[in-house]
Amino acid sequence: MRPAEPRHGIVLEQLRKCYGPVEAVAGIDLVVTPGETVALLGPNGAGKSTTIDLLLGLATPDGGAVTVFGQPPARAVAEGRVAGMLQTGQLIDHLTVRELVALAASLYPHPRPLGEVLEVTGAAAFADQRTTKLSGGQAQRVRFALALVADAALLVLDEPTVALDVEARRDFWAAMRRVARGGTTVLFATHYLEEADAYADRIVLMAHGRILADGPATDIKARVGGRRIRATLDAVPLDELRRLPGVSGAERHGDAVALTCADSDLALRALLAAYPAARDLEVRGAGLEEAFFELVAEDDRTASGAPKATAHR
Amino acid sequence: MTAAYLHAELRRTFRNRRFLFFSLGFPLVLFLTVAGANRSRSIEGIAFPLYYLAGMVSWGALIAVISSGSRISAERQLGWVRQLRTTPLRTRTYFASKILAGYLLALLTIAVLDLAGTGLGVRLDARQWATMTLLLLVGLVPFAVLGILLGHLLKPDSLGPAVGGTTSLLALLSGAWGPLSTGHAFVEATKALPSYWLVQSGRVAFGGSGWPPAEAWLVIGAWTLVLGRLAVLAYRRDTARVA
Structure with a gap:
C-alpha cells in the first residue's frame, strides 16, 4: 500500500537555473495535480532537461522554488516518491537484466512486482541476458523498467522514446497508459508534438527557458500544429x-x-x-x-x- | 536496500575477470616466481618467501581497494551515478559498496597469497596470521578512500595507467617489492606514506621492525582524513557540474 498522497502535486514557482551566462530555465511557474499526465514539449535547448533535473533534485535552482508533493525534490527522491528516466545513462555491466531491475526494485520502499515490470516493458524476453549484450532499443526498455519498478507516485521521463523504433515506441506508450491509469503522475519531455498530443492530458510548451503555452493538448495543437x-x-x-x-x-x-x-x-x-x-x-x-x-x-x-x-x- | 546494493556490487566485482586477474593474479604470479626461485635465501635474517609474502600481500591488497573505488569513474561516465541520484540510495551506501567490494577482494588476495606462501614453506602461528591480516586491513583504510577520490578525479581512459602507476610507485617506495637501502633521508621520508606502514604490518608477524603504534596510527589517520576531505570535495564538485 502506498501512503496517502498529500494533496499538492508538483509546484514550480518562478523557477530559474543558469549555466554560466545561459539562462536554461528563466523563471517558470507550473502546477501539476496528482494523477495528471503532462508533456513538456519544446525544441532542443528549450530548458526541458534542466527543468527535469530541478524536479529530480539533480540540480539546485538559482531562483524560485520547486516542491514535489509538498517536499523539496531531494527529500521526495529519498523517500522513493519520484522515479526518473534520464535522457542519457547507460547500464552497469556484469549483471543480467533481471538482476539489474531487481537491484533497482530493492532501492524503493514498495516496488512493483519484478515479473510484471519485465512483462510490461517487454524486457522479459531478454531478462537473463547480460546488460552489455543488449541492442539500443532493448537497453532503453530496461531503463524504462528501472524507473517503472519504483512504483513511485511521480514518474519523470526525459525524451523516453528517443532511439526507439516504431514497435518499441508503441509498446512504451501502451505501458505508460497502464501506469497513468493506475494514478501515477507522469511528466515527460518530448520534442514530438504527436507524442505529446496522443499521450498527455496537458501540454506545456517551452522555448528559451520559458513556458510559452500551457493547456489541454487540443488547444496547444491548434496553436502550433496549424x-x-x-x-x-x-x-x-x-x-x-x-x-x-x-x-x-x-x-x-x-x-x-x-x-x-x-x-x-x-x-x-x-x-x-x-x-x-x-x-x-x-x-x-x-x-x-x-x-x-x-x-x-x-x-x-x-x-x-x-x-x-x-x-x- | 543497503544489503541488496552491496550484494549486487560484490556479484559484479567477482564476475569481472579482468579486474580479478590484475588485482589478484599479478601479485600471485610475481610471488610464486620470485619467491619460488629464492626459496632458500634470506633477507635481514628472515626466510625470503616470508619476507616477500608480506610485500606481495600488501601490494595486492592495495591494488584491490584502490581499483575498486576508482571504478566509480566508469560509472560516472555511464551516467549510472546520476541515475542512482534519482533513487533513494544514499551516497554513503554507494561508496560503502565500493569499499566493501575492495576489502573482500583484498581479503581474497591475502588468503590466496597466504596459501601460496604456505606452499612455499612459510609457517606462522594463528596469532601471527591474524595480527598481520588485521593490521593490513587497518592500513588499507586510506587507500580505500584514495580509490574513491581517484574515481571522481579521473576519466576511465586515464584510470588504468593512473592506478597502475600509483600502486606500483607506492609499492616500490614502501618496500613491498624489496628493501630500500637504509640510511638516506629519502628513505626515512617514505615513513610518512601510509603504504610504508601497510608493508610493515606484514613484517610485524615475523618480528621485523614492527609497527610502533603512535607513528603508524598517526600517519594512517592523517592520510585518511586528508584524502577523505579531498574525496568529499571532489564528490561535491562532480554533483554540481553542468548536466
Whole structure:
C-alpha cells in the first residue's frame, strides 16, 4: 500500500537555473495535480532537461522554488516518491537484466512486482541476458523498467522514446497508459508534438527557458500544429484574406500569399470560392520548429514591450 | 536496500575477470616466481618467501581497494551515478559498496597469497596470521578512500595507467617489492606514506621492525582524513557540474 498522497502535486514557482551566462530555465511557474499526465514539449535547448533535473533534485535552482508533493525534490527522491528516466545513462555491466531491475526494485520502499515490470516493458524476453549484450532499443526498455519498478507516485521521463523504433515506441506508450491509469503522475519531455498530443492530458510548451503555452493538448495543437496555404494571387488586400474562415494570418511574398490556418480545409474552400484566380496552390503542415519559432518570436515581441497591435502575424 | 546494493556490487566485482586477474593474479604470479626461485635465501635474517609474502600481500591488497573505488569513474561516465541520484540510495551506501567490494577482494588476495606462501614453506602461528591480516586491513583504510577520490578525479581512459602507476610507485617506495637501502633521508621520508606502514604490518608477524603504534596510527589517520576531505570535495564538485 502506498501512503496517502498529500494533496499538492508538483509546484514550480518562478523557477530559474543558469549555466554560466545561459539562462536554461528563466523563471517558470507550473502546477501539476496528482494523477495528471503532462508533456513538456519544446525544441532542443528549450530548458526541458534542466527543468527535469530541478524536479529530480539533480540540480539546485538559482531562483524560485520547486516542491514535489509538498517536499523539496531531494527529500521526495529519498523517500522513493519520484522515479526518473534520464535522457542519457547507460547500464552497469556484469549483471543480467533481471538482476539489474531487481537491484533497482530493492532501492524503493514498495516496488512493483519484478515479473510484471519485465512483462510490461517487454524486457522479459531478454531478462537473463547480460546488460552489455543488449541492442539500443532493448537497453532503453530496461531503463524504462528501472524507473517503472519504483512504483513511485511521480514518474519523470526525459525524451523516453528517443532511439526507439516504431514497435518499441508503441509498446512504451501502451505501458505508460497502464501506469497513468493506475494514478501515477507522469511528466515527460518530448520534442514530438504527436507524442505529446496522443499521450498527455496537458501540454506545456517551452522555448528559451520559458513556458510559452500551457493547456489541454487540443488547444496547444491548434496553436502550433496549424497548416499553411501558399498561392499565387495578385492584388488582393491581405486584410480580406485574413477575414476568410479558417485563416488566422496572411503575408505577401511578391506575387504569392502565405496563409496561416487554424483549419486549412475550410480556408482552402473559402479561398477558391472567393478568388477563383488563385493558382499554384500548396498546403503543408507548419513544422513544429517553425511553429515554435513563431511563438518564440511572438514571446520576444511581448517581452520587449512592443504593443501587441503592431505585431502583425 | 543497503544489503541488496552491496550484494549486487560484490556479484559484479567477482564476475569481472579482468579486474580479478590484475588485482589478484599479478601479485600471485610475481610471488610464486620470485619467491619460488629464492626459496632458500634470506633477507635481514628472515626466510625470503616470508619476507616477500608480506610485500606481495600488501601490494595486492592495495591494488584491490584502490581499483575498486576508482571504478566509480566508469560509472560516472555511464551516467549510472546520476541515475542512482534519482533513487533513494544514499551516497554513503554507494561508496560503502565500493569499499566493501575492495576489502573482500583484498581479503581474497591475502588468503590466496597466504596459501601460496604456505606452499612455499612459510609457517606462522594463528596469532601471527591474524595480527598481520588485521593490521593490513587497518592500513588499507586510506587507500580505500584514495580509490574513491581517484574515481571522481579521473576519466576511465586515464584510470588504468593512473592506478597502475600509483600502486606500483607506492609499492616500490614502501618496500613491498624489496628493501630500500637504509640510511638516506629519502628513505626515512617514505615513513610518512601510509603504504610504508601497510608493508610493515606484514613484517610485524615475523618480528621485523614492527609497527610502533603512535607513528603508524598517526600517519594512517592523517592520510585518511586528508584524502577523505579531498574525496568529499571532489564528490561535491562532480554533483554540481553542468548536466
